[in-house]
Amino acid sequence: MSVRKYKIHVPATTANVGPGFDVCGIALSLSLTLDVSIPSDGTGDVNPTIEYSGLDSANVPLSPYKNLLTRVALYVLRANGITAFPRGVHIHAHNEIPFGRGLGSSGAAVIAGVLLGDLLGGFKFPTARLLDYALMVERHPDNVTAALVGGFVGSYLRELSEDDIKAAAVPLAEVLPEFPPDAGPDWGPNPPQAPGGIGHYVRFGWAPEIKAIAVMPRFELATAKSRGVLPETYSRKDMVFNLQRLAVLTTALARSPPDAELIYEAMKDRIHQPYRVPLIPGLQTILSELTYTSHPGLLGICLSGAGPTILALATDNFESIAAEIVRIFKTENIEVDWKVLDVDTKGSWVEEIDA
Ligand SMILES: Nc1ncnc2c1ncn2[C@@H]1O[C@H](COP(=O)(O)OP(=O)(O)OP(=O)(O)O)[C@@H](O)[C@H]1O
Ligand SMILES: N[C@@H](CCO)C(=O)O
Incomplete structure (x- = not known):
């Protein structure tokens, strides 16, 4: 039997980067890779088989109607009139991105x-x-756009026409329905088609000497929970605070050599981090105690995505910067892992593997 084999590679991302809540994302050098095999002769099981290796894979559902990877794939197929997976598909997912940590x-x-x-x-x-x-x-476009195109990215969602607003506002439950346990090919109605051109983005420059220190607490914080603590409205003062910094940050991070004083202030935020402090013990201390003067080499520090990971951008002294963040988390009895990551400029790719 001949089998076509593919590799799908997707990088981790950090979102927000301080003031760019729901706007900015950076692709980082950790990845999720899928090895996919598809029999050419259309034989095999009607349902794909899935296996995982790597981080956080023990509790991932392996039913293709429960697993996030295959539910999203099925959405794309069904939105385009294909109601079932091709036969005999096998997927091996290898994951380096910790779940629910803001990466x-x-x-x-x-x-x-x-x-x-x-x-x-x-x-x-x-x-x-x-x-x-x-x-x-x-x-929200920040993580997915950076993961798709790579690098340091800013994105917005287009103002849609009335019909497109309706199409884009369908409940997530219709896009990714809760498939019943006995779901199989041809289950349920086809989901809505996606309106065209919802998201738009631009890639910013990135000074090559800047690396990302990710300090990852060993507890999960679901994005939904971390978004749940944010207010609906903000004061003009806080909005202007963030807009001023964001405008400076997107260019400052591209300049070589980077200006630590400029970047440090430009990575401050008043839109999401202050509200998330109660969910991440130690966050307030970390944000106020580590500065570009106390830790030479440090450029700026913020919450990574919805947390709880801390993102420190730096050009030097990675170990001592990480050690100080580790120490502060320890005073809160929080164990962490940390890594120095590069910016991934390639984004996602799919490659056919020779048999
Ligand atoms: N490779 C994967 N396969 C299947 N499910 C996954 C995979 N990766 C993540 N998930 C699901 O997504 C959940 C984590 O999503 P969540 O949005 O809470 O955090 P995050 O994406 O890691 O953080 P952030 O959005 O702040 O960067 C996991 O608990 C799991 O249910
Ligand atoms: N912008 C998002 C990123 C998390 O997915 C947030 O901070 O909630």
């Missing part, structure tokens, strides 16, 4: 699922269309 694990899974659906359906969608499908699932 874009769900965004990576959504992008991997969209690329999987595109591959299985043979659609060959352009990047902008892949992003539409991802945005129908994860409705």
Whole structure:
């Protein structure tokens, strides 16, 4: 039996980068990779088989109707009139991105699922269309855009026409329905098609000497919970505070050599971090005690995505910066892991593997 084999590679991401709440994302050098095999002769099980290795894989559902990767892939297929997976598909997912830590694990899974659906359906969608499908699932663009295109990215959601607003506002439950235990091919109605051109982005420059220190507490904080503590409205003062910093930050991080004083202040935020402090013991102390003067080499420090990971951008002294963050978390009895990561400039890719 001949089998076509593919590799799908998606990077981790950090979102917000201080003042850019729901706007900015950076792709980082951890990844989710899928090895996908598809029999050419259309034989095999009607349902894909899934296996995992790597981080946090013990409790991932392996039913293709429960697993996030395959549910997203099935959404892309069904939105385009294909009601079932091709027969005999096998997926091996290898994960380096810790779940629920603010390093874009769900965004990576959504992008991997969209690329999987595109591959299985043979659609060959352009990047902008892949992003539409991802945005129908994860409705803030920062993680998924950076994971798809790589680098340091800013994105916005287009103001949609009335019909498109309706289409884009369908409940997530219709995009990714709760498949019943006995679900199989042809279950349920087809989901809504994604409106075109929902998300738009630009890639900023990045000074090559800047690396990302990720200090990852060993507890999960669901993004939904961390968004749940944010207010609906903000004062003009706080909005202006963030806008001023964001405008400076996007260019400052591209300048070589980086200006630590400029970047440190430009990475401050008043829109999400202050509200998330109660969910992440030690966050307030970390944000106020580590500065570019107390720790030479440090450029700026913020919460990574929805937390609880701390992101420190730095050019030097990575170990001593990480050690201080580790120490502060320890005073709160929080164990952590830490890594120095590079910025991934390639983004997601799919490659056919020679048999
Ligand atoms: N590779 C994967 N396969 C299947 N499910 C996954 C995968 N990666 C993440 N998930 C699901 O997404 C959940 C984590 O999503 P969540 O949005 O809470 O955190 P995150 O994406 O890691 O953080 P953030 O969005 O702040 O960067 C996991 O608990 C799991 O249910
Ligand atoms: N911008 C998002 C990123 C997390 O996915 C947030 O901070 O909630």
